[in-house]
Amino acid sequence: MKLTRRILMGAAAGSFIFSAGAAMAQQTELTFWSWRQEDKAFYQDAIKKFQAKEPNISIKFETYAPENYQTILSTALAAGRGPDVIQVRAYGNLETIATPGYLLALDKTNVPELANFPEAALAAETLRADGKVYAVPFAMQTQLVVYNKKIFKDNGLNPPKTWDELMTLAQALKAKNITPFGNGTATAWQNETIVGGLLSSMLGQQFEADIVSGKANFTDARFVNALTKLKDVSQYFSPNFTGVDYPSSQQLFVAGRAAMFAGGSYEVANFKNQNPTLDLGVFPAPVLKAGDQALVATYYDGGYAVNAKSEKKDAALKFVRFLATPEYGTSFTNTLKNLSPIKGIKIEDAITQDVAKLTENAMSYLMLVRFRYNEPSGSVLLQSNVQKMLAGQQTPEQAAAEINKGIATYYKPFQK
Amino acid sequence: MPVSPKQARTLKHRSWVAFLVVPPIVFMSLFVVYPILSAFAYAFYEWRGMARGEFVGLANFKEVLFGATMAPTVWNAFLHNVYALIALMIIQNGGGFLLAWLLYKEPFGFRFHRVAVFVPVVLSTIIVGFLWKLFLNPNFGIINQALYSLGLDSWAKPWLGDSSTALGALILANAWHFVGFPTLVYLAGMQRIPSEIIEAARLDGTSEWQLLKNIVWPLVAPSTTILFTLLFIGAFNWFEIPYVMVGLDGSPFGTTDVLGLVFYRTAFGNQSASIQNFGLGSALATLIFLFIVVFASTLTLWLRRREIQF
Numbered sequence: 001m002k003l004t005r006r007i008l009m010g011a012a013a014g015s016f017i018f019s020a021g022a023a024m025a026q027q028t029e030l031t032f033w034s035w036r037q038e039d040k041a042f043y044q045d046a047i048k049k050f051q052a053k054e055p056n057i058s059i060k061f062e063t064y065a066p067e068n069y070q071t072i073l074s075t076a077l078a079a080g081r082g083p084d085v086i087q088v089r090a091y092g093n094l095e096t097i098a099t100p101g102y103l104l105a106l107d108k109t110n111v112p113e114l115a116n117f118p119e120a121a122l123a124a125e126t127l128r129a130d131g132k133v134y135a136v137p138f139a140m141q142t143q144l145v146v147y148n149k150k151i152f153k154d155n156g157l158n159p160p161k162t163w164d165e166l167m168t169l170a171q172a173l174k175a176k177n178i179t180p181f182g183n184g185t186a187t188a189w190q191n192e193t194i195v196g197g198l199l200s201s202m203l204g205q206q207f208e209a210d211i212v213s214g215k216a217n218f219t220d221a222r223f224v225n226a227l228t229k230l231k232d233v234s235q236y237f238s239p240n241f242t243g244v245d246y247p248s249s250q251q252l253f254v255a256g257r258a259a260m261f262a263g264g265s266y267e268v269a270n271f272k273n274q275n276p277t278l279d280l281g282v283f284p285a286p287v288l289k290a291g292d293q294a295l296v297a298t299y300y301d302g303g304y305a306v307n308a309k310s311e312k313k314d315a316a317l318k319f320v321r322f323l324a325t326p327e328y329g330t331s332f333t334n335t336l337k338n339l340s341p342i343k344g345i346k347i348e349d350a351i352t353q354d355v356a357k358l359t360e361n362a363m364s365y366l367m368l369v370r371f372r373y374n375e376p377s378g379s380v381l382l383q384s385n386v387q388k389m390l391a392g393q394q395t396p397e398q399a400a401a402e403i404n405k406g407i408a409t410y411y412k413p414f415q416k
Numbered sequence: 417m418p419v420s421p422k423q424a425r426t427l428k429h430r431s432w433v434a435f436l437v438v439p440p441i442v443f444m445s446l447f448v449v450y451p452i453l454s455a456f457a458y459a460f461y462e463w464r465g466m467a468r469g470e471f472v473g474l475a476n477f478k479e480v481l482f483g484a485t486m487a488p489t490v491w492n493a494f495l496h497n498v499y500a501l502i503a504l505m506i507i508q509n510g511g512g513f514l515l516a517w518l519l520y521k522e523p524f525g526f527r528f529h530r531v532a533v534f535v536p537v538v539l540s541t542i543i544v545g546f547l548w549k550l551f552l553n554p555n556f557g558i559i560n561q562a563l564y565s566l567g568l569d570s571w572a573k574p575w576l577g578d579s580s581t582a583l584g585a586l587i588l589a590n591a592w593h594f595v596g597f598p599t600l601v602y603l604a605g606m607q608r609i610p611s612e613i614i615e616a617a618r619l620d621g622t623s624e625w626q627l628l629k630n631i632v633w634p635l636v637a638p639s640t641t642i643l644f645t646l647l648f649i650g651a652f653n654w655f656e657i658p659y660v661m662v663g664l665d666g667s668p669f670g671t672t673d674v675l676g677l678v679f680y681r682t683a684f685g686n687q688s689a690s691i692q693n694f695g696l697g698s699a700l701a702t703l704i705f706l707f708i709v710v711f712a713s714t715l716t717l718w719l720r721r722r723e724i725q726f
Binding site for chain 2: 188
């Protein structure tokens, strides 16, 4: 009796251990790193949807502060560790991680869903050195002008088409004691978003093509004239704009004290969160003369990549493929109010539809897309020189010359 | 061989010493010496992101000190560190000395003031930076509001956005934050001075100024040594207040840039403007470290010589 019990118990314990072992072998746990703490609920939800299809893969979502993310990530990767699935940036910042071989190259065989993306989106996650794609892009950002529809309506104003209309409109608002633009320039990178939001139509797609081919450089009349116009319109920015930092400028707009905000499409969701009663609209950079093509400036935020050293690559690839489906893109766009670049998504929100429509006529967000690979980066140069110009300490010609001089130190087409 | 009681005692003593000394030595080597040496070694390599590439000798150091791209930024930042050092020496340490003298004389409510002066030192630098950023806000900050209400409209400025006032504003915020520390150290130094000396001087009819200059100042020399050295190190490692108040770029257009910010941007990248270069960052860190070690030691030796025993 005693013996049988022992045998039975032993068998029970053994089978328990065995079955647990089998379950553990089947259950794969992936780690997924991101800098988007604010999107945690969305990602948890997406993981649940993924698990409905792949019950044997569980995913741990971990976030780090955006300003330290790159440092923490690259340190972990350099030590041969790091997560299985990684949210990565694009362009120059992708290269610092992809160049040393930390990321798994993606192609149409391991991720057939890459076909769901436009070329420009994949280019943002491509390493220039080998032409391979290293991440599935997640969001497209657009630099444009966000405006407060209620203020416009109360004052009988319509979104301006041309630069002259913009100046008249801003003057009319100022006369009524409404700050036309909430923008301030104390936070350096805001100067770059302001240029993207307000000047893209005056620069034009041809200007970008000429810069790329080397036919024109930044001392080009189109660039200098656009900067001159920016200097002109800055009288309508928030009072004391040189000392107004990014959060204060946002507050001015959110509180309904400023009518417009030149910046990224990502501001819309942000503004709405802080003040849900805001009725917002968007318009592209005003054109110099009627009939010119109105443009916005676009770029891609980053993507989802697979750690090349991960021991669970198959599971990680399954998850990344899921993140490349129109189904995921649709929920990303509608939940986060951020435009997913995946083709065939269904957008619910009216303003996101408007943004999507504007991106059909776009140029690159130039310095990030083209000149974020070497030092001094185009962004550093544009930000500090526009900041200096708007503070009245240099002319548009000087600003353009400084920007050009910096880029020419490494950009071959400018060295001729 | 049998161990004599004396030998056993020595052995016991030695193992005690080893027990007490080895752990801290291991700890220091692992967490201080090793990182410093490895940063030094990193500076001799080219880096692609965090992956080490070719050995490049002194190329990184050359670029940091003389390169067309990097050197102007570095020297511009260095100059701002020097400004900060001079200004803080006068405002923070000088102010601390005067405050200590006031407290030393035990005026009405000195116990309260002794605590009040020290309270900001206890606050986190992040909080102090944020607080001052709010005070200095051009449109709703308390400083401009006060100027407007006093009718001094023309004095109101976008303090942190104006290239002529931004660095000064950072220095003042730093001085406000830390002035309690030199005050406390000087106060302790003054209280160590035998009261007979001061009483004797008073009986001889010295003026307040002569008393401060000829008696108190020379006798608090040990406090001065430590405070000047610490401030020197602090000024060249200055990072937190600029980072919180003007951001990584040294905004506006580099007029508040300091070596700490340049190092951070270079080694770790600035998300909204530039990519990282770990080799240049390590070279800069090594140079800052060597500069501080050499000058701080020289300064200490020089300051030590003027200390008087009593």
